[in-house]
Amino acid sequence: xxxxSTPKEFxxxxxxxxxxxxxxxxxxxSNDAHVYQPxxxxxxxxxxxxxxxHFCETICPTGAITIRRxxxxxxxxxxxxxxxxxxxxxxxxTGGVLLTGMGCDKPYPIYWDHILLNASQVTNPSIDPLRExxxxxxYIGRKPDKINLKTKLTPQLKLxxxxxxxxxxxxxxxxxxCISLASAAEEIGTFYNTGEGGLPKDLYKFGKNTxxxxxxxxxxxxxxxxxxxxxxxxxxxxxxxxxxxxxLPGEKVTQEISETRMIPEGTDALSPAPHHDIYSIEDxxxxxxxxxxxxxxxxxxxxxxxxxxxxAPIASGVVRAGADYVAIDGIxxxxxxAPLVIRDNVGIPIELAIAVVDQRLREEGIRNQASIIAAGGxxxxxxxxxxxxxxxxxxxxxTSALVALGCSLxxxxxxxxCNWGIATQDPYLTKRLNPEIGKRRLVNLLRAWSLExxxxxxxxxxxxxxxxxxxxxxxxxxxxxxxxxxxLGIKPAGMAW
Amino acid sequence: xxxLIPDKDYRVASACGIVGIMSQxxxxxxxxxxIKSIACMRERANGLxxxxxxxxxxxxxxxxxxxxxxxxxxxxxxxxxEYLHQNFIIEKDEAIPVQEIxxxxxxxxxxxxxxxxxxxxxxxxEEDFVVKCVMFINTQIEDAFVSSSGKNMGIFKGVGxxxxxxxxxxxxxxxxxxxxxxxxxxxxxxxxxxxxxxxGLLDWSVVHNGEISSYGINKRYLENFGYHCTLxxxxxxxxxxxxxLHRKHNLSxxxxxxxxxxxxxxxxxxxxxxERKNFLETLRIIYGSALLNGPFAVIVANRNTMIGLxxxxxxxxxxxxxxxxxxxxxxxxxxxxxxxxxxxxVWMPKAGEPTIGNLKE
Numbered sequence: 001x002x003x004x005s006t007p008k009e010f011x012x013x014x015x016x017x018x019x020x021x022x023x024x025x026x027x028x029x030s031n032d033a034h035v036y037q038p039x040x041x042x043x044x045x046x047x048x049x050x051x052x053x054h055f056c057e058t059i060c061p062t063g064a065i066t067i068r069r070x071x072x073x074x075x076x077x078x079x080x081x082x083x084x085x086x087x088x089x090x091x092x093x094t095g096g097v098l099l100t101g102m103g104c105d106k107p108y109p110i111y112w113d114h115i116l117l118n119a120s121q122v123t124n125p126s127i128d129p130l131r132e133x134x135x136x137x138x139y140i141g142r143k144p145d146k147i148n149l150k151t152k153l154t155p156q157l158k159l160x161x162x163x164x165x166x167x168x169x170x171x172x173x174x175x176x177x178c179i180s181l182a183s184a185a186e187e188i189g190t191f192y193n194t195g196e197g198g199l200p201k202d203l204y205k206f207g208k209n210t211x212x213x214x215x216x217x218x219x220x221x222x223x224x225x226x227x228x229x230x231x232x233x234x235x236x237x238x239x240x241x242x243x244x245x246x247x248l249p250g251e252k253v254t255q256e257i258s259e260t261r262m263i264p265e266g267t268d269a270l271s272p273a274p275h276h277d278i279y280s281i282e283d284x285x286x287x288x289x290x291x292x293x294x295x296x297x298x299x300x301x302x303x304x305x306x307x308x309x310x311x312a313p314i315a316s317g318v319v320r321a322g323a324d325y326v327a328i329d330g331i332x333x334x335x336x337x338a339p340l341v342i343r344d345n346v347g348i349p350i351e352l353a354i355a356v357v358d359q360r361l362r363e364e365g366i367r368n369q370a371s372i373i374a375a376g377g378x379x380x381x382x383x384x385x386x387x388x389x390x391x392x393x394x395x396x397x398x399t400s401a402l403v404a405l406g407c408s409l410x411x412x413x414x415x416x417x418c419n420w421g422i423a424t425q426d427p428y429l430t431k432r433l434n435p436e437i438g439k440r441r442l443v444n445l446l447r448a449w450s451l452e453x454x455x456x457x458x459x460x461x462x463x464x465x466x467x468x469x470x471x472x473x474x475x476x477x478x479x480x481x482x483x484x485x486x487x488l489g490i491k492p493a494g495m496a497w
Numbered sequence: 498x499x500x501l502i503p504d505k506d507y508r509v510a511s512a513c514g515i516v517g518i519m520s521q522x523x524x525x526x527x528x529x530x531x532i533k534s535i536a537c538m539r540e541r542a543n544g545l546x547x548x549x550x551x552x553x554x555x556x557x558x559x560x561x562x563x564x565x566x567x568x569x570x571x572x573x574x575x576x577x578x579e580y581l582h583q584n585f586i587i588e589k590d591e592a593i594p595v596q597e598i599x600x601x602x603x604x605x606x607x608x609x610x611x612x613x614x615x616x617x618x619x620x621x622x623e624e625d626f627v628v629k630c631v632m633f634i635n636t637q638i639e640d641a642f643v644s645s646s647g648k649n650m651g652i653f654k655g656v657g658x659x660x661x662x663x664x665x666x667x668x669x670x671x672x673x674x675x676x677x678x679x680x681x682x683x684x685x686x687x688x689x690x691x692x693x694x695x696x697g698l699l700d701w702s703v704v705h706n707g708e709i710s711s712y713g714i715n716k717r718y719l720e721n722f723g724y725h726c727t728l729x730x731x732x733x734x735x736x737x738x739x740x741x742l743h744r745k746h747n748l749s750x751x752x753x754x755x756x757x758x759x760x761x762x763x764x765x766x767x768x769x770x771x772e773r774k775n776f777l778e779t780l781r782i783i784y785g786s787a788l789l790n791g792p793f794a795v796i797v798a799n800r801n802t803m804i805g806l807x808x809x810x811x812x813x814x815x816x817x818x819x820x821x822x823x824x825x826x827x828x829x830x831x832x833x834x835x836x837x838x839x840x841x842x843v844w845m846p847k848a849g850e851p852t853i854g855n856l857k858e
Contacts (some may be wrong), residue, residue, distance in 0.1 A: 120791075466786060467711035
């Protein structure tokens with residue numbers, strides 16, 4: 001057996017002056033990177049085991065630990081960079097598909113950072129959100145073209161702020177993480193999404209703030225499940241892994257998860273790549289209406305797709321098939337586990353997808369027939385307001401929510417060893433995430449972002465979010481090509497109305 | 498210098514003075530009083546645009562579409578007239594009478610036509626056909642612009658202070674039962690005669706003081722229903738919204754006010770009448786993209802109605818008054834008092850609360 005030759009990614013620096021050998025790091029690290037040496041009464045660290053999650057650094061009572069990237073560098077090579085070399089070494093050793101977690105980390109253009117917002121000056125007063133009403137309420141669902149005396153709307157989701165928590169299954173994340181998301185959604189007046197993990201008993205009480213997902217594996221889908229949520233979402237694809245299914249390893253399928261997903265304990269939970277009852281758009285229509293029938297047309301049924309090259313016509317087909325909303329997940333959308341090569345190379349950025357889908361639906365005169373929820377790498381309130389101005393009704397956030405819960409994007413979710421108690425089912429780790437505190441942090445995040453959105457809206461002289469939705473006049477592009485500007489449907493910075 | 502240029506290609510925001518007078522009994526009165534009234538608000542304009550709309554001014558042609566055209570060249574007149582001949586029966590055409598005054602230095606060729614549509618194979622209503630023709634001339638024929646296209650009404654506008662424009666067009670010689678006027682303070686571009694207000698389409702005329710921050714989405718919303726905003730003005734968007742909501746969706750002006758200047762969610766929550774609460778909520782959900790956000794005070798008229806409306810937080814002034822069957826709406830009370838010393842009632846409508854004058858015949 002040759003020595004494992006993948007160079008270590010991180011270096012654990014321990015300041016022995018500060019270390020009091022309390023062994024907190026030893027007890028806490030799920031990767032066993034720290035080991036106590038009774039002979040010398042010291043703690044030593046194994047750099048090669050470190051995943052860079054920074055948990056030990058955070059909990060060390062004396063601040064003795066610093067995690068750094070390994071400064072040892074390969075000979076510089078623009079083509080053969082460290083990642084490429086490391087990955088080849090790993091595959092030469094294992095012969096397997098490289099797995100990863102979270103969203104694409106490649107330096108593709110982030111269009112949010114090439115879009116600037118407008119503000120009022122002189123001719124139009126800006127509005128102070130501290131003194132004037134500023135409305136973020138958003139309704140997700142199908143709207144008719146016009147009103148008449150008999151108009152009764154199909155069911156809508158009422159959001160007090162245009163931000164929802166993205167689909168993350170019980171299984172990929174811990175029950176405590178699910179409870180944090182669900183209770184935060186309840187307090188804010190928005191929704192979280194079960195992902196395809198079914199709905200654990202403890203979460204039924206959050207039903208009115210829940211979107212239940214129906215994915216290709218149909219895990220945990222039954223009558224009570226469909227009826228428990230405020231809306232149903234058919235998951236066709238996911239930004240981190242368009243075109244492929246999911247895989248929850250048997251090790252993670254504990255008794256509780258086996259009950260929730262309705263599969264034997266310890267067996268792998270495999271979601272097929274396609275839905276095997278949906279090989280075409282007319283089949284999707286059947287499933288949409290089957291779910292609507294099953295729930296007596298009392299709930300909106302949405303469809304989640306990954307942003308791929310042909311996303312605009314696909315979204316149009318989805319709307320015509322009867323979806324009440326289309327969720328679109330861009331290439332930077334996160335995941336609990338995906339093949340690295342898929343995550344980093346398949347799909348398109350969400351900014352472009354929103355622009356082309358909104359435009360396409362408008363050209364076809366069907367934009368009001370469904371709402372658009374955008375997802376995939378949304379980092380801050382500015383990204384949200386830009387997404388809405390491009391044409392989204394609301395956004396899904398996944399990674400941002402997990403970061404609020406402690407995640408530091410070490411991208412090792414698939415190992416089930418998450419030190420933060422988020423992407424793990426190990427009771428020793430999950431108890432680190434207190435759902436009360438988790439909820440508070442998520443509520444804080446949504447509150448802070450909502451306040452910032454109100455400030456930006458007021459600056460533009462707008463006091464209701466619907467006047468920003470699709471209002472691309474409020475956006476200008478910077479450092480973009482003519483083609484990119486055209487696709488985004490925005491003017492370049494410096495151009496007046 | 499060309500008078501028919503620039504702001505065709507840009508969106509022009511402007512601040513302005515507006516006034517409207519209506520005899521709800523349909524008594525016709527001369528344009529002199531509206532000139533006097535708008536002159537009082539000279540401060541609110543900067544000489545780059547003024548205009549008037551009068552209803553009931555062409556009683557000899559009550560059922561003909563009265564097209565007012567602005568031409569920058571003889572050639573454009575020739576092309577436009579060929580187009581009109583193909584699509585309409587021209588009952589009469591003549592130069593719009595004007596008097597040369599020193600304040601108005603350059604003007605396009607101003608011509609009017611009294612037309613009946615000559616619809617052959619079109620699968621369109623008469624009104625949609627006329628709209629289509631107006632759009633065609635305004636976008637496809639160079640140097641020609643239709644400023645007015647309604648029946649028994651006319652829009653007179655140009656570059657200058659409104660009182661000068663009024664004298665230039667000799668409005669004292671016309672009499673109508675509704676008059677609206679506009680003095681413009683555009684914030685960019687040299688004035689273009691077609692860009693002055695009122696903006697008109699069919700019987701609609703709109704005078705407007707404000708800047709719509711929701712313009713981008715209002716425009717795209719209208720595209721959903723086949724309206725193409727070619728003039729890049731807020732006024733155009735407002736006009737099309739009224740046309741869509743009133744003529745096509747059959748909504749009353751009260752309901753339209755609840756869409757364009759929608760009540761706040763918090764006000765809707767407080768509504769005690771459950772049926773009305775549901776109605777207002779549904780209305781906002783359906784028509785969110787038609788909400789006009791940003792400051793505006795607007796006076797919209799058609800042959801039967803004159804409506805004054807403010808934005809939802811009243812960021813621009815608007816005052817109303819009544820005297821007998823006369824309704825007055827203006828940016829400033831002084832403009833009303835100038836022509837009506839002792840109104841029966843003067844009030845400031847609340848944000849989003851429409852003031853509606855109806856013709857009682």
